[in-house]
Amino acid sequence: MSLTRLPSIYFSDEHEAFRxxxxxxxxxxxxxxxxxxxxxxxxxxxxxxxxxxAGFLGLRYGEQWGGSGQDFLATCVxxxxxxxxxxxxxxxxxxxxxxxxxxxxxxxxxxxxxxxWLAPAIRGELIGAIGVSEPAAGSDVASIATRARRDxxxxxxxxxxxxxxxxxxxxxxxxxxxxxxxxxxxxxxxxFPTDVKGxxxxxxxxxxxxxxxxxxxxxxxxxxxPASNLIGEEGRGxxxxxxxxxxxxxxIAAFAVGIMQxxxxxxxxxxxxxxxxxxxxxxxxxxxxxxxxxxxRLEATRGLTYQAARLLSDAHPGxxxxxxxxxxxxxxxxxxxxxxxxxxxxxxxQIEGSPIPRYYRxxxxxxxxxxTSEIMREIISRALVKTKELR
Amino acid sequence: xxxxxxxxxxxxxxxKLDINxxxxxxxxxxxxxxxxxxxxxxxxxxxxxxxxDADTEVVVVSIGPDRVTQxxxxxxxxxxxxxxxxxxxxxxxSDALCVAKVLAAVAKAESPDLIxxxxxxxxxxxxxxxxxxxxxxxxxxxTGVLHTEAANGSLKxxxxxxxxxxxxxxxxxxxxxxxxxGANQVRYASLKGIMQAKKKPIDVKxxxxxxxxxVASKATIDKVYSPPKNATADILSGSxxxxxxxxxxxxxxxxxx
Ligand SMILES: Cc1cc2nc3c(=O)[nH]c(=O)nc-3n(C[C@H](O)[C@H](O)[C@H](O)COP(=O)(O)OP(=O)(O)OC[C@H]3O[C@@H](n4cnc5c(N)ncnc54)[C@H](O)[C@@H]3O)c2cc1C
Numbered sequence: 001m002s003l004t005r006l007p008s009i010y011f012s013d014e015h016e017a018f019r020x021x022x023x024x025x026x027x028x029x030x031x032x033x034x035x036x037x038x039x040x041x042x043x044x045x046x047x048x049x050x051x052x053x054a055g056f057l058g059l060r061y062g063e064q065w066g067g068s069g070q071d072f073l074a075t076c077v078x079x080x081x082x083x084x085x086x087x088x089x090x091x092x093x094x095x096x097x098x099x100x101x102x103x104x105x106x107x108x109x110x111x112x113x114x115x116x117w118l119a120p121a122i123r124g125e126l127i128g129a130i131g132v133s134e135p136a137a138g139s140d141v142a143s144i145a146t147r148a149r150r151d152x153x154x155x156x157x158x159x160x161x162x163x164x165x166x167x168x169x170x171x172x173x174x175x176x177x178x179x180x181x182x183x184x185x186x187x188x189x190x191x192f193p194t195d196v197k198g199x200x201x202x203x204x205x206x207x208x209x210x211x212x213x214x215x216x217x218x219x220x221x222x223x224x225x226p227a228s229n230l231i232g233e234e235g236r237g238x239x240x241x242x243x244x245x246x247x248x249x250x251x252i253a254a255f256a257v258g259i260m261q262x263x264x265x266x267x268x269x270x271x272x273x274x275x276x277x278x279x280x281x282x283x284x285x286x287x288x289x290x291x292x293x294x295x296x297r298l299e300a301t302r303g304l305t306y307q308a309a310r311l312l313s314d315a316h317p318g319x320x321x322x323x324x325x326x327x328x329x330x331x332x333x334x335x336x337x338x339x340x341x342x343x344x345x346x347x348x349x350q351i352e353g354s355p356i357p358r359y360y361r362x363x364x365x366x367x368x369x370x371x372t373s374e375i376m377r378e379i380i381s382r383a384l385v386k387t388k389e390l391r
Numbered sequence: 392x393x394x395x396x397x398x399x400x401x402x403x404x405x406x407k408l409d410i411n412x413x414x415x416x417x418x419x420x421x422x423x424x425x426x427x428x429x430x431x432x433x434x435x436x437x438x439x440x441x442x443x444d445a446d447t448e449v450v451v452v453s454i455g456p457d458r459v460t461q462x463x464x465x466x467x468x469x470x471x472x473x474x475x476x477x478x479x480x481x482x483x484x485s486d487a488l489c490v491a492k493v494l495a496a497v498a499k500a501e502s503p504d505l506i507x508x509x510x511x512x513x514x515x516x517x518x519x520x521x522x523x524x525x526x527x528x529x530x531x532x533x534t535g536v537l538h539t540e541a542a543n544g545s546l547k548x549x550x551x552x553x554x555x556x557x558x559x560x561x562x563x564x565x566x567x568x569x570x571x572x573g574a575n576q577v578r579y580a581s582l583k584g585i586m587q588a589k590k591k592p593i594d595v596k597x598x599x600x601x602x603x604x605x606v607a608s609k610a611t612i613d614k615v616y617s618p619p620k621n622a623t624a625d626i627l628s629g630s631x632x633x634x635x636x637x638x639x640x641x642x643x644x645x646x647x648x
Contacts, residue, residue, distance in 0.1 A: 017461070017464055018582045020425075055584070068582045
C-alpha cells in the first residue's frame with residue numbers, strides 16, 4: 001500500500017483483489033503502449049476485447065448479459081486504476097464504452113436490444129458511444145435538434161452530434177434524438193447502428209488532452225433505424241440521460257482520484273531524488289507542506305467520491321447531489337494537483353515525454369466533460385434552495 | 392484430469408528493496424508482493440486445459456506466510472478450483488530441496504495427472520525446485536516449456552533451448568512441466584471470478600500435517616548485499632542520439648567488438 005493512501009472503509013478484500021487485477025492490466029497493456037496510443041489518437045480495437053475478456057466492461061450489468069452484477073464501488077476501483085496508466089485517453093475510451101454508452105441500454109432497453117448490443121459490447125466485440133451533445137446543445141441537453149421522424153416501422157434520423165467519444169469508430173451509438181415536442185419531454189434514446197445508410201463520421205477532433213481517446217463529429221442524413229431500436233419509452237430520453245449522468249460524473253471523479261494518487265506518487269519519487277542547493281526537494285518545508293496539502297485534498301476527494309458511489313448504488317435520493325459535489329471537487333482538485341506536481345518538476349515538467357505534462361493536459365477537460373463545473377454548481381445550489389424552501 | 396500448479400508469492404517487480412538489519416535477506420515489511428511471474432504462465436497453461444475440458448480440476452499450491460492467501464485468492468479468481476496453503480515457518484524460505492519435499496508431500500496427497508510450475512522464481516532464481524519435485528515423486532519432467540498439449544495418456548511439450556531452438560518432448564502422465572515466461576497470454580482475474588473465488592476452499596496445512604519433517608533450510612545465507620557502486624562507471628547523458636554515438640565510441644575505444 002502506498003503511504004499516501006488511507007485505509008478505506010468502503011472496500012472489501014474482493015475489491016482489493018480486483019484492484020490488483022486492474023493494476024496488472026495497466027502495467028501490462030496500457031503503460032507500455034501509452035505513448036504510441038496517444039500519438040495514434042486512438043487505442044487498438046483489440047484492447048476492448050482484452051478488457052471485455054477480463055470482465056472490465058460490464059461490472060455493473062446483469063450476469064445474463066456477461067456482466068458482473070456489482071455496484072458503483074467496483075466502477076470506482078476500475079476507473080482509479082485505469083487512470084494511472086499514464087494515458088487518461090485510454091481510460092476514457094474504455095469507460096465511454098462500459099459506462100457512458102451502455103448504462104441506459106442496460107437499465108432501460110428490452111431484452112432483444114440487450115442481446116444484440118449490450119452483451120457483445122460487454123464482451124468488447126462492439127464499440128459503443130453515447131451521442132448527446134450537438135454544436136448548439138451541450139450543457140443545455142433539452143435543446144438538442146437531431147430529429148427522429150416516425151415512418152412506418154422506422155425512425156428516420158437527421159441531424160448532427162459533436163464531441164462524441166469513440167464516435168469515429170463506434171459500431172453503435174446510444175443516440176439522443178428529438179421524437180416529439182421541443183424541450184425535455186420530446187427527447188428519446190435509440191440504439192443507432194453506424195452501418196446505416198446516410199450516416200457519416202465528420203472530423204476527428206484534435207484535442208488538448210485525453211488524446212488516445214478518439215472524439216468526433218457525427219452526421220445523420222435521413223438514416224433509417226427500426227423503431228424497435230427505441231430504448232425504453234418514447235419521450236423519456238431526457239429522464240434517462242439525466243439519471244445516467246450520475247455514473248458518468250462518478251467516473252470522472254474516480255479518474256481524478258486515481259490521477260492524483262499517481263501524480264503524488266511520481267512527485268514524491270522526484271522530490272526524493274532531485275536536489276537543489278544541496279538538499280533534496282523533499283527536505284524543503286515548502287514542498288513537504290505542499291505534499292501534505294495534496295495528500296489531504298486527495299483523501300477529501302476520495303471520501304466524497306466513494307460516498308457518492310455508495311449513494312448511487314443504493315439509488316438514494318441524495319445521490320445526484322453527492323455525485324455533483326464529487327465531480328465539482330474532483331475536477332478542481334486534480335487540476336490543482338497536476339499544476340502543483342508540474343511546478344515541482346521545474347523545467348523537466350515542461351518537456352513532453354514524461355507523464356507530467358500529459359496529465360496536466362488530460363485533466364483540463366475534467367471541469368467540462370460529463371457536465372461542466374458551472375452545471376454542477378447549478379445542480380448543487382438548486383438542491384440547497386429546495387431544502388431551504390422545505391424548511 | 393487434475394492439474395496441480397505450484398506458485399510462489401514474491402516481491403513486486405517495482406518494489407523498492409532494502410536489506411534487513413542482519414544483512415541476510417530483504418526487508419519484507421511495507422513492500423508489495425505478487426505471484427512469481429513464471430508461475431502465472433504455469434497457471435494460465437493449466438487454466439487453458441480447464442477451458443477446453445470443464446472436468447479438469449486445477450489445484451494451486453503455495454508455501455508461505457499469511458500474506459500468501461492474497462496470491463492464492465488471485466489464482467482462484469483467475470479460475471483455479473481450490474488451493475492448498477502450506478503455512479509453515481520452517482518450510483517458507485527453506486532451501487530448494489526442502490521446498491521440493493513439502494511440495495512432493497502435497498503432490499502425493501493430491502495425485503495430480505499434471506504438475507505445472509514456473510521455470511524459476513523472480514526472487515530465488517534457482518530453477519532447482521521443479522526437477523527435484525519430479526524426482527521425489529518419481530515422475531518425468533521437462534523444463535523451460537513454452538507450449539503444452541495434453542493428450543490422453545501423455546503431455547506433449549515444446550522446450551526452449553539455447554539459441555532459440557525448440558525441442559519437442561512427449562511425457563507419459565503423470566508428469567511435471569516447468570513453464571517459461573511468454574508461453575501464453577495470462578488472463579486477468581475478473582471481478583466476477585474474484586467474487587466466485589470467495590466460496591472456493593483454501594486448505595491450510597503445516598509440513599507436519601503433510602507428514603514431512605526436517606524441512607528447515609540446510610543452507611544458510613551468510614550475507615545479502617547490493618553490488619558496490621563501481622567508481623569507474625561512465626554514465627552517458629544527452630539526447631538519445633548523443634548517448635548512442637557516445638556508446639559506439641566507447642565500444643570502439645575498448646575494442647570489445
Ligand atoms: C473530450 C470530450 C469528450 C466528450 N465526449 C462526449 C460524448 O461522448 N458524448 C456527448 O454527448 N458529449 C460529449 N462531450 C460533450 C460535453 O458533454 C460538453 O462539451 C459539455 O456538456 C459542455 O457543453 P458545451 O461544450 O456545448 O459547452 P456550453 O454548454 O456551450 O458551455 C459553455 C460555457 O458556459 C457555461 N454554461 C452553460 N450553461 C450554463 C448555465 N446554465 N449557467 C452557468 N454557466 C453555464 C458552461 O459551464 C461553460 O463554461 C465531450 C466533450 C469533451 C470535451
